Amino acid sequence: MVEMKDDDQRILIRxxxxxxxxxxxxxxASATSLSETGSKxxxxxxxxAKLAEMGGLDYHEEPLPTVVAAVVGSRISRKQFEDLxxxxxxxxxxSDELTALMKFTWARLYTWNLDDTVTNCRQTAQRxxxxxxxxxxxxxxxxxxxxxxxxxxxxxxxxxxxxxxSESDYNERISKGHPWYRQAISxxxxxxxxxxxxxxxxxxxxxxxDRARPRGSEGLGVAFLxxxxxxxxxxxxxxxxxxxxxxxx
Numbered sequence: 609m610v611e612m613k614d615d616d617q618r619i620l621i622r623x624x625x626x627x628x629x630x631x632x633x634x635x636x637a638s639a640t641s642l643s644e645t646g647s648k649x650x651x652x653x654x655x656x657a658k659l660a661e662m663g664g665l666d667y668h669e670e671p672l673p674t675v676v677a678a679v680v681g682s683r684i685s686r687k688q689f690e691d692l693x694x695x696x697x698x699x700x701x702x703s704d705e706l707t708a709l710m711k712f713t714w715a716r717l718y719t720w721n722l723d724d725t726v727t728n729c730r731q732t733a734q735r736x737x738x739x740x741x742x743x744x745x746x747x748x749x750x751x752x753x754x755x756x757x758x759x760x761x762x763x764x765x766x767x768x769x770x771x772x773x774s775e776s777d778y779n780e781r782i783s784k785g786h787p788w789y790r791q792a793i794s795x796x797x798x799x800x801x802x803x804x805x806x807x808x809x810x811x812x813x814x815x816x817x818d819r820a821r822p823r824g825s826e827g828l829g830v831a832f833l834x835x836x837x838x839x840x841x842x843x844x845x846x847x848x849x850x851x852x853x854x855x856x857x
Contacts, residue, residue: 616853620832623800627713627752630795634720636805636835640703641725643696649723650696662688677774690767697723697764707731715799716749716756718792720810722764722771726757741788742769758788760812778811789816801831808833808852 623629638649650658656675660667663683667675680689702710702725710729719726727738734755739747741760749756762771772781793816795801833847834855847854
């Protein structure tokens with residue numbers, strides 16, 4: 609169990625009260641939400657297993673990007689892949705936890721998820737405006753009454769704009785640039801970042817963070833990671849060195 613220091617707790621509470629915290633949602637943030645069929649939303653390993661099955665391959669816990677690269681286009685069509693994403697990640701029912709989260713005021717919200725759980729939340733503190741990070745230009749967010757929801761890796765409902773799944777997808781976006789990731793790093797530096805349900809293993813995020821540091825070893829201020837995962841002492845020390853406070857939950 610990770611115990612949060614009193615000073616860190618005060619920093620987090622003050623930022624949330626002032627609407628100065630930026631949310632970053634990983635797959636774990638949707639884990640207790642429901643798909644249109646009433647089952648829990650697929651996590652990465654479950655989607656990988658399903659794709660392997662569709663492609664006629666045995667699944668041995670390979671990561672999702674590896675499975676996508678191995679199956680989509682060669683063993684199943686792009687349309688089959690997109691149909692699966694729509695079926696699993698459209699018309700989702702947000703969990704009580706996510707609904708409660710949206711009753712606070714946030715400076716901006718970024719999500720790596722393709723599902724529509726956030727935009728389906730009702731009784732939110734702010735009016736929601738959705739942006740597809742793959743194609744939509746960066747827009748100023750100067751009205752606290754609105755909350756920008758930025759899908760950094762695309763949306764299941766808009767396959768025509770593309771997704772980021774495989775290593776080649778990451779490499780392509782890194783080479784072309786991803787304006788919303790640049791904005792995310794600006795928010796990271798200027799606001800208080802709160803990561804929920806993420807393992808912080810996003811290549812583009814890491815690249816932009818490294819670009820933002822004047823020196824490679826220099827931190828960018830405090831950030832918070834809310835996660836149910838257990839961390840080793842070395843992992844915790846590495847996160848602490850990066851200025852990231854871990855909250856168990």
